[in-house]
Amino acid sequence: MITTYNLNKSFGTHQVIKNLDLCVRKNAFFVLLGPNAAGKTTTMKLLAGLLKPDSGQISIGSIDLLKNPVRAREIIGYIPDHPFLYEKLTGLEFIEFIRDIYRKDKRAFDLNMGRLLQLLGLNRHITGECIENYSHGMKQRLIIAVTLAREPLVLMMDEPLVGLDPRTANIFKTLLKKECEKGRLTVIISTHTLSVAKELADEVGIIHRGELSACGPLSMLEEIAGTTDLEKIFLTITQDD
Amino acid sequence: MIKKLYNLKIVNFKNTCVASYRRNPYEAVILFSIFLCISSAVLVASLKILSILNGLSVVGPILVDRLMYVLLMIIFLMLIISSIIVSFSTLYNDKEVDSLIFLPLPVRSIFLLKGTETVVYSAWGFIFLFTPFFVAYGIVLRAPNIYYVFLIPCVCLLSLLATSIGLSITLILTRLFIKYRTIVLFVISVYGSYALYSSGIKEIRLLNKLDPTSTIAIINSLVPNIRFSQWRLLPSFWCAEGLSCFIQGSTVQGLFYSFFLCMNTVFTVRITLLLSRLLFYAGWEGMQTAPGTTQKTLYKKKSLLDCLCIPLKITGQHYYAFIKKDIKMFWRDPFQRTQCILLFGLLAFYFGNLRSFQGVIINDPIWKNIIWFLNLGATNLILGTLAARFAFPQFSLEGKCFWVLGLAPIELKKLFFQKLLLNACAALCLVNIVISISSKSLNLSSSLLWLGILMTSLMSLCITTISVGFGVIFIDLKEEVSAKIVSGMGGTLTLIFSLMYIIMSIALIAIPIHLMVTKRLSITVLKQLEWGAGMLLVTISILSISLIIRCALHKISRLEF
Structure with a gap:
């Protein structure tokens, strides 16, 4: 579903991503692990089309992201680590805005939206109040609901559980897992929380200094490392020379 | 400390x-x-x-x-x-x-x-x-x-x-x-x-x-x-x-x-x-x-602003969404509104002061001519100031929310044209109202009024393109304060370029007319000169618009969030 080939990205003279080859199969739950400043957010932004690679190829659901970005964006959902939203719009107006720019059918979208708002405990909060008055968690929940309501085929998330309370985080994780199992969604998340990877991941990728140091199903990584402790695997792979 | x-x-x-x-x-x-x-x-x-x-x-x-x-x-x-x-x-x-x-x-x-x-x-x-x-x-x-x-x-x-x-x-x-x-x-x-x-x-x-x-x-x-x-x-x-x-x-x-x-x-x-x-x-x-x-301002589900935006639905679902968002964001920002009130207040001062010139007009064609061009210049200067204040920072004001636009299934260059069109329409309405009221205040003839409308329409297009285009070329997504965006290097350059364009355009048309009015040029020569000057103005305007749009689109294609 997601394939990258020889992906490179630099900021000035600093090369952040080096020859990244990644393959995420359809309906998989892929977790990208890595220490701070390893290149996780840059990778996610490259995959979402927010950053342009210096070289390499990205394919999302057989669509070349670099050649046909508009078509690819229709099937991509992206949830950033910081929920920056239009502060002067109300929650409802933001929902309508997203529905209109993605040209979604009003009835189907609103139905989905209502279900998700209820599930994430936001339905009572979506009033005439501006987003600037929402808490961090509410903004994050709003982005999640709006993104899922438009039914993307691929969902990319950068540290999605930051700011969510344990109950909402649990609901969200269950929801994503179910969607993947039903064959409706491919998920790729970046995090440095190992428990999330252990709990949810079908496949894990460990990125270190911009290079993909290890990639595959968790069982395979455990077999290679000779331990079932993901923390030990992570520490071994990411230790500095 | x-x-x-x-x-x-x-x-x-x-x-x-x-x-x-x-x-x-x-x-x-x-x-x-x-x-x-x-x-x-x-x-x-x-x-x-x-x-x-x-x-x-x-x-x-x-x-x-x-x-x-x-x-x-x-x-x-x-x-x-x-x-x-x-x-x-x-x-x-x-x-x-x-x-x-x-x-x-x-x-x-x-x-x-x-x-x-x-x-x-x-x-x-x-x-x-x-x-x-x-x-x-x-x-x-x-x-x-x-x-x-x-x-x-x-x-x-x-x-x-x-x-x-x-x-x-x-x-x-x-x-x-x-x-x-x-x-x-x-x-x-x-x-x-x-x-x-x-x-x-x-x-x-x-x-x-x-x-x-x-x-x-x-x-x-x-x-x-x-x-x-x-x-x-x-x-x-x-x-x-x-x-x-x-x-x-x-x-x-x-x-x-x-x-x-x-x-x-x-x-x-x-x-x-x-x-x-x-x-x-x-x-x-x-x-x-x-x-x-x-704090806690509650907005109705369907406000007056929503009703006013309804005619814009003809632009299509996603453009309508962008336009509505832009208008609402602008209107709900008290700092933008304060600037708006201050600048439109200056416009009122301008209209108030125009009354003082009525006595000057009398029947002297030379002064009538000079005052008409001064009015044309002042109208476009007002537009230049307003465009630099409000149209220039439009892309920068998307700020950290630019990722929403970056992910939207729409080409950013189309978004640029949408913003340009919206601003151009607003500018056209504004300058035509200003030039009509000021011409009436100065008791100018209808032929001068129509020439003014024609010129300001063309000039407003170019001034808006300068402002929106420079707004993209000098985009600053990290700055959240609109006044700082405007007072920065890009904003100042926008104002300078608008000013230079206005002076050049008015000089092109004004000099031959002034030479004719002061009887230093015959009407036949003037007609030829005016056609030439008019064509030159149109050419310069089109070239400026094309060049700025080209630079802005180039910048947009390289934009990252």
Whole structure:
């Protein structure tokens, strides 16, 4: 579903991503692990089309992201680590805005939206109040609901559980897992929380200094490392020379 | 502590410059060259214009003399308005203040830091633009060296004084009228009082003894309108008088006025600092909880704004969504609205002052012609200012939410055209209303009115493209304060380029008509010349529009979030 080939990205003279080859199969739950400043957010932004690679190829659901970005964006959902939203719009107006720019059918979208708002405990909060008055968690929940309501085929998330309370985080994780199992969604998340990877991941990728140091199903990584402790695997792979 | 904060700002500025140079050294060199070219162009143009004016018999030296007073008065008044707008954002809408206020710092230090920022943002453009003019002024009038020595300090002192007044006004307004609606009502009532005054009480004064069509009589009739620049209590008068004394060789008198200005500036700054100690924190605190600014404003599901946007549905579902979002974001931002009210208030002042020219028009075709072109220039200048204030920062104001647009299944270049179209339509409506009202106020013929509409329509398209295009070329997604975006390098360049375009366009059409009216050109030659000038104007406009759109699209294609 997601394939990258020889992906490179630099900021000035600093090369952040080096020859990244990644393959995420359809309906998989892929977790990208890595220490701070390893290149996780840059990778996610490259995959979402927010950053342009210096070289390499990205394919999302057989669509070349670099050649046909508009078509690819229709099937991509992206949830950033910081929920920056239009502060002067109300929650409802933001929902309508997203529905209109993605040209979604009003009835189907609103139905989905209502279900998700209820599930994430936001339905009572979506009033005439501006987003600037929402808490961090509410903004994050709003982005999640709006993104899922438009039914993307691929969902990319950068540290999605930051700011969510344990109950909402649990609901969200269950929801994503179910969607993947039903064959409706491919998920790729970046995090440095190992428990999330252990709990949810079908496949894990460990990125270190911009290079993909290890990639595959968790069982395979455990077999290679000779331990079932993901923390030990992570520490071994990411230790500095 | 304050020294450390200043150092931090300086280091931050230096790092930004170095990073910008490292990212693209050519861009930095090109920008530096553009600024150098603009300064040189202003100097050369000023030399030429001042030499022509000074060479005119009888009225020339009077006009040149008055020009210094009028220009310094304009700078002074504009700086007050500009600093009110900028300080409202830097003092009360800047997240930096929110973090500084929790540091163990005296409020006075925070105010000093943000006040200095306001002074720099408000004044640098004016000083940069007008210094070459005043240098040219000195050259034309063969000023001694002491004039040049005191020129920059005097202009800087005047700028500091004006921005201090602006800062004090902001401090008082926000403390007295914390509620946003009350500020709006206050500003509207000030403008309303002026409108009443100008429409009812003020009378047009013409000297009856002279032939009303003679140059002297017309200048005399215009003088009352600019006589305010020679009011002795006006700080710009002290600056102008001081500089004039230096030019005339009266060094002692020049020094007297310069020190007088200096003392008054120090006094005003001290008063502003005193006011800051009394009012700044209370104002800031009040703004955080004031209804209508940031807190808990509830909007109806379907507001009047939604109803007004309904006709825009014809643009298609996603363009409609973008336009509606832009309009709502603009309208709900109290800082944008305050700027809007201030600038539209200036427009009201302009209409109010037009009445004074009615007496001048009479039947003299030369003056009718001059006033028509002045009106055309003023209308487009108003548009240029409004476009630089509101159209230029539109892309930058997307800020950290740009990722939403970056992910949307729409090409960003189409979004650029959507914003351009929206602004162009608004500009077309505005300038056509302004030119129609002003032409009616000046009792101009319908042919001149239609020519004005045609020219302003073309010019408004180009001015809007300059503003929106430069907004993309100089996009700054990290800056959240709109006033800072506008006062930055991109905003200043937008204003300068708009100004240059307006002057060039009007000169192209005005010179042949003026030559014909003054009987130095026959009608047949004029017709040919006017066609040529018209075609040249259209060509230059189209070329400018294409070039700017091309650069903006190039920038958009490389944009990352």
